[in-house]
Amino acid sequence: MTPQLIHYATRNLPRYTSYPTAPHFTDDIGDETYSDWLAALPAEARTSVYLHVPFCQAMCHYCGCHTKAVRRPEPVAEYARTLREEILLAATRLGGRRTMVHMHWGGGTPSLLDPADFQSLAGLVYEHFDVAPGAEHAIELDPRTVTKALVASLAKAGVNRASLGVQDFNPKVQEAIGRIQSYRLVVNVVEELTRAGIAAINMDLMYGLPHQTAKEVERTADLTAALAPARIALFGYAHVPWMKSHQRLIDAAALPGAVERIDQAEAASARLAAHGYVPVGIDHFARPDDPLAIAAGNGTLRRNFQGYTTDPADALIGFGASSIGKLPQGYVQNAPDFGGWRRAIEAGKSPIVRGKRIDREDIARAEIIERLMCDFAVDPEAVFTRHGLPAEKLTEAYEALKPLISDGIAVQDGAGVSVPDDRRIFVRLVASAFDAYLERGAARHSVAV
Ligand SMILES: C[S@@+](CC[C@H](N)C(=O)[O-])C[C@H]1O[C@@H](n2cnc3c(N)ncnc32)[C@H](O)[C@@H]1O
Numbered sequence: 001m002t003p004q005l006i007h008y009a010t011r012n013l014p015r016y017t018s019y020p021t022a023p024h025f026t027d028d029i030g031d032e033t034y035s036d037w038l039a040a041l042p043a044e045a046r047t048s049v050y051l052h053v054p055f056c057q058a059m060c061h062y063c064g065c066h067t068k069a070v071r072r073p074e075p076v077a078e079y080a081r082t083l084r085e086e087i088l089l090a091a092t093r094l095g096g097r098r099t100m101v102h103m104h105w106g107g108g109t110p111s112l113l114d115p116a117d118f119q120s121l122a123g124l125v126y127e128h129f130d131v132a133p134g135a136e137h138a139i140e141l142d143p144r145t146v147t148k149a150l151v152a153s154l155a156k157a158g159v160n161r162a163s164l165g166v167q168d169f170n171p172k173v174q175e176a177i178g179r180i181q182s183y184r185l186v187v188n189v190v191e192e193l194t195r196a197g198i199a200a201i202n203m204d205l206m207y208g209l210p211h212q213t214a215k216e217v218e219r220t221a222d223l224t225a226a227l228a229p230a231r232i233a234l235f236g237y238a239h240v241p242w243m244k245s246h247q248r249l250i251d252a253a254a255l256p257g258a259v260e261r262i263d264q265a266e267a268a269s270a271r272l273a274a275h276g277y278v279p280v281g282i283d284h285f286a287r288p289d290d291p292l293a294i295a296a297g298n299g300t301l302r303r304n305f306q307g308y309t310t311d312p313a314d315a316l317i318g319f320g321a322s323s324i325g326k327l328p329q330g331y332v333q334n335a336p337d338f339g340g341w342r343r344a345i346e347a348g349k350s351p352i353v354r355g356k357r358i359d360r361e362d363i364a365r366a367e368i369i370e371r372l373m374c375d376f377a378v379d380p381e382a383v384f385t386r387h388g389l390p391a392e393k394l395t396e397a398y399e400a401l402k403p404l405i406s407d408g409i410a411v412q413d414g415a416g417v418s419v420p421d422d423r424r425i426f427v428r429l430v431a432s433a434f435d436a437y438l439e440r441g442a443a444r445h446s447v448a449v
């Protein structure tokens with residue numbers, strides 16, 4: 001690894017789960033604009049629904065998600081009641097049913113919802129959306145909070161994909177990250193889900209955590225592969241204590257350095273490949289027969305706020321505090337604080353506090369960045385031409401690419417830009433060359449690898 005590559009690996013860059021990225025949303029988008037956008041959503045639009053549950057039983061020290069710890073069930077029950085109101089409000093504004101191709105419960109820990117509340121919220125969504133044949137209904141679960149009653153309720157509500165937070169099986173690492181979770185516990189949850197017919201399982205692993213070594217990350221990868229989940233995500237720990245103050249509980253001195261992080265990512269990837277998993281994008285692996293692996297192979301892989309997906313939706317409607325939605329006109333984000341979110345809904349308004357109207361150039365740049373993040377190759381000029389934009393607008397991007405090309409991270413072949421196979425972990429740098437909003441050199445994001 002050359003010093004220049006190490007320098008690239010430590011650059012702070014967005015993860016490009018959207019473009020423009022969330023820090024560029026502004027507060028001129030609110031309830032009124034969102035109402036208009038919902039009402040204008042064509043009847044035939046394929047819609048995706050996201051429900052955010054921002055509660056956990058305790059905070060894991062590393063967590064970068066929008067969530068908080070709750071000890072009692074009451075705040076979660078109250079949250080479920082407000083979610084109900086929010087769904088009803090959006091349904092009124094949509095003014096008619098839409099087809100739902102994808103439903104996703106994220107968090108936080110949606111498995112903290114009372115099984116009856118889960119059932120009734122899912123039922124309410126079904127009352128207002130027509131479920132497309134083959135639609136995916138997915139949920140993120142903390143294995144430590146999964147009960148038999150919850151699994152029964154998930155199966156009854158039609159959940160067909162579950163994602164489990166695993167991170168690392170090493171007790172020393174688990175202690176350092178404040179998340180103790182035995183292998184046996186994970187095995188039991190997998191068995192329970194499979195018995196209930198929820199056989200499409202994803203597991204989240206992490207590298208770059210305190211006290212992790214390449215050997216130990218490999219061991220976790222082996223143990224995980226032995227459970228044969230359909231998908232495995234391997235996330236690099238984003239240490240951003242200036243944004244997430246509880247991450248100060250992580251001993252920064254025990255964190256692996258840039259070279260070690262790359263070694264860990266590569267070691268785990270090699271183990272997963274040896275177990276027959278196909279790499280998908282920068283941080284996912286899937287069994288070859290899984291729809292995500294198939295999409296990665298045929299150019300239909302997508303990237304959205306939940307990461308890599310096969311979700312083909314034209315619109316994403318988000319519910320819950322901090323949720324982000326996307327309509328053909330642009331992005332919207334709900335109030336991140338529980339109080340602000342609830343007050344708006346109680347006043348009969350959508351809790352939108354920020355957003356971003358997108359124009360033709362934003363859409364074209366988003367497509368270039370998405371194809372790079374998914375396929376590691378794109379023809380930027382062809383994308384601009386298809387959107388009726390002059391190729392000259394890409395001059396600055398090609399300038400920004402030059403040093404990446406000379407350092408072997410990007411390759412330019414005619415108008416086409418690609419990332420060599422052994423440099424894929426650096427793709428965020430290549431994508432950032434097409435980001436017209438990026439304040440180059442700004443340290444607002446996590447490191448690139
Ligand atoms: C919402 S959680 C998954 C569900 C459940 N809350 C759990 O933890 O079991 C989403 C995933 O994001 C990843 N994650 C959380 N904080 C992160 C961070 N700071 N850097 C990278 N990945 C992170 C973890 O792998 C975690 O499993």
Ligand code: SF4
Nearest residue numbers: 056059060063065108
């Ligand atoms: S990793 Fe999951 S369980 Fe842990 S605090 Fe974050 S959202 Fe909650």
